[in-house]
């Protein structure tokens with residue numbers, strides 16, 4: 001049997017002449033947390049709504065649990081959805097909100113009580129079952145929404161920006177909670193967000209979307225450490241993006257000419273003379289005191305222009321003699337910040353940390 005619980009094949013969605021999704025194919029593995037990530041308007045919610053059945057595709061196929069669900073209405077699909085605004089019933093208490101779907105199905109009273117209590121325990125709201133929705137916090141309301149979606153034991157739980165309405169601190173706590181609940185239930189999660197930190201913390205795999213297409217799919221580590229495109233490198237965290245040219249290339253790698261000097265890379269298949277974009281993460285650059293102005297390969301010499309102290313990390317902005325600004329980052333040393341503004345410094349990087357990007 002296929003390990004894919006959801007298969008979206010050649011999905012296109014058009015509204016008039018506007019193409020919101022352009023021939024997207026994507027498989028979701030059983031039991032994983034897969035995140036659809038991308039800027040506003042890239043089509044994340046539309047793709048999720050097509051998987052749920054709230055929206056129909058202009059063309060393409062939706063398979064869930066090995067069955068073609070393309071024309072099946074949402075209530076007949078083995079999925080459930082949690083929305084950003086929770087969509088709870090204000091005239092019911094916490095218990096009745098969670099029980100609603102089970103009662104609709106005509107499940108016996110004692111079984112409803114047992115299953116609802118189990119879900120309230122799972123989301124740690126066992127002491128709140130008699131509270132009205134208006135009497136609980138945003139984070140608690142989100143837990144009720146989760147319990148209500150999970151009580152029907154869906155094969156797949158779809159979560160559309162479920163934490164967007166919560167403040168940062170509660171959001172981080174809820175991310176941990178979501179991971180725990182995912183582990184305890186073993187349910188497949190498809191999660192939509194435009195926040196790369198949320199995607200990195202939560203996901204087994206991330207699908208980065210851009211203008212109705214998939215830019216890259218990978219684990220958070222792959223997306224951060226081995227972005228394939230400029231868009232992906234920019235989207236995931238801080239990086240130094242440099243435009244350069246291939247000076248020389250052979251079967252084992254290439255020498256690049258960058259605005260901060262020469263860099264060697266192990267990337268194969270580059271052509272001498274062609275233009276390249278590269279990404280070097282700030283934490284991949286080592287900073288030390290400069291002893292002169294000459295530079296070797298994989299080294300840039302410049303002056304510290306700004307120092308940012310971000311808790312456990314120190315970020316230095318260094319101006320290279322030719323004008324380019326490079327950011328480098330290191331853990332805060334026990335002795336404190338090592339270089340002040342104006343210090344002459346040498347920046348060195350390991351060639352393996354230079355990622356050559358497709359534009």
Ligand code: ATP
Nearest residue numbers: 015018020038039040041042043044045046047194
């Ligand atoms: P956000 O993060 O802002 O929610 P998103 O990536 O989820 O964005 P979608 O809501 O999927 O984006 O929308 C994708 C594109 O389709 C957008 O340009 C949007 O304006 C358009 N769109 C969505 N729904 C409709 C509709 N009912 N009619 C016409 N265009 C629509």
